[in-house]
Amino acid sequence: MFDEKLLMTPGPTMIPTRVLEIMRRQIIHHRTDNYERSFDELCENLKLVFQTKSTVMTFVSSGTGVMEAAVVNLFSPGDKVLAVSIGAFGDRFSEIAQVFGLDVQKFAVPWGEPAAPEAVREILDADREHKIKAVLITHNETSTGVTNDIKAVAALTKDTDRLLVVDAISSLGALDLKMDEWGIDVVVTCSQKALMNAPGLGFAAASEKAWAAYEKAKLPKFYWDFKKYRNGILKQSENPPYTPAISLVLAQNEAVKILLEEGLETVYARHKQAALAAQAGVAALGLSLLPEQKNSSFVITAVRPPEGIEIGKIIKDMNVSYDVMVVGGQKSLKGKLLRIGHCGYFNRFDLIKTFAALEMSLQKAGYRFEPGVSLAAVQKAFI
Numbered sequence: 075m076f077d078e079k080l081l082m083t084p085g086p087t088m089i090p091t092r093v094l095e096i097m098r099r100q101i102i103h104h105r106t107d108n109y110e111r112s113f114d115e116l117c118e119n120l121k122l123v124f125q126t127k128s129t130v131m132t133f134v135s136s137g138t139g140v141m142e143a144a145v146v147n148l149f150s151p152g153d154k155v156l157a158v159s160i161g162a163f164g165d166r167f168s169e170i171a172q173v174f175g176l177d178v179q180k181f182a183v184p185w186g187e188p189a190a191p192e193a194v195r196e197i198l199d200a201d202r203e204h205k206i207k208a209v210l211i212t213h214n215e216t217s218t219g220v221t222n223d224i225k226a227v228a229a230l231t232k233d234t235d236r237l238l239v240v241d242a243i244s245s246l247g248a249l250d251l252k253m254d255e256w257g258i259d260v261v262v263t264c265s266q267k268a269l270m271n272a273p274g275l276g277f278a279a280a281s282e283k284a285w286a287a288y289e290k291a292k293l294p295k296f297y298w299d300f301k302k303y304r305n306g307i308l309k310q311s312e313n314p315p316y317t318p319a320i321s322l323v324l325a326q327n328e329a330v331k332i333l334l335e336e337g338l339e340t341v342y343a344r345h346k347q348a349a350l351a352a353q354a355g356v357a358a359l360g361l362s363l364l365p366e367q368k369n370s371s372f373v374i375t376a377v378r379p380p381e382g383i384e385i386g387k388i389i390k391d392m393n394v395s396y397d398v399m400v401v402g403g404q405k406s407l408k409g410k411l412l413r414i415g416h417c418g419y420f421n422r423f424d425l426i427k428t429f430a431a432l433e434m435s436l437q438k439a440g441y442r443f444e445p446g447v448s449l450a451a452v453q454k455a456f457i
């Protein structure tokens with residue numbers, strides 16, 4: 075009906091006007107003081123979002139690209155890693171490691187559950203010869219709406235020779251992740267989720283322990299070579315090594331400023347409040363979450379569809395009739411899930427609109443409930 079859709083999807087997410095305004099400007103050259111000033115500022119501010127003193131590197135990439143970059147920069151063929159998977163994105167990390175010839179021990183948890191840190195501890199303890207060099211894990215599993223307890227898992231690898239590599243693609247900038255304090259070795263993320271920018275930028279930061287692993291890593295790399303990017307930022311070599319996504323970098327600088335102006339604690343609290351409101355709305359409709367409520371993510375709410383309702387049709391109708399976009403399930407959860415993103419740039423009324431559209435589509439499909447019941451629940455959670 076209108077040109078603009080409300081994306082309540084877990085990436086891409088909506089983009090603040092201040093950021094859009096920067097993206098529409100004429101291109102500038104990247105070998106200029108103007109660009110460099112903005113990029114330097116972004117690099118410094120990203121450290122605050124990553125909660126690290128390490129250099130945060132920027133790549134022209136989607137999220138998957140930087141997951142692959144982490145693998146090629148840290149390991150040699152045959153290195154053993156523990157890939158913890160609680161859903162589609164955990165599976166992807168495991169698959170990338172396999173493709174590059176690592177010896178992957180996969181710890182797969184039923185979809186809808188988080189990885190129990192105790193279970194990870196048992197696996198690591200059983201590896202008496204310390205063959206496992208690293209743990210790969212997803213912070214927020216976007217496919218199932220479940221968040222892993224990274225702090226507890228990091229406590230298992232911190233102060234050991236093992237690395238912890240975290241896919242924080244749908245979480246960084248929305249959920250608290252203390253890279254340095256918790257002892258995480260590599261954090262990767264990208265621009266189009268909580269960082270409120272268009273798709274196209276990948277980011278990675280590595281601890282001192284990870285940089286020591288880099289020195290020994292033999293997997294081939296050229297474009298993804300972390301050191302070229304870090305040395306550029308540290309002004310020891312060309313900065314950046316290759317043509318950056320100039321417009322996106324300038325836009326990202328603005329988006330990160332907006333995040334910091336709101337304040338990270340406030341941003342985290344906003345996501346939590348939205349999640350609790352969404353959970354209340356779902357319950358009011360007589361529907362259930364895929365995960366147990368205590369494990370349900372603060373950036374995405376995964377809902378089981380009502381019995382006898384074709385959820386794909388609901389999702390499509392919300393989009394076509396009401397201009398609100400949510401998504402379905404992935405892989406084995408296809409047709410079995412409705413996922414509402416509340417990630418990055420959104421406000422309370424965006425969530426209220428989403429439930430209004432959901433109610434209208436459900437009513438049309440013949441699902442019975444008292445109209446307005448989820449709106450009342452969401453409003454109450456926001457008061």
Ligand SMILES: *Cc1c(COP(=O)(O)O)cnc(C)c1O
Pocket residue numbers: 084085136137138139163212214215216241242243244264
């Ligand atoms: C979105 C997402 C990815 C993949 O990112 P792309 O930008 O699509 O490559 C990986 N991991 C998680 C947890 C995600 O949410």
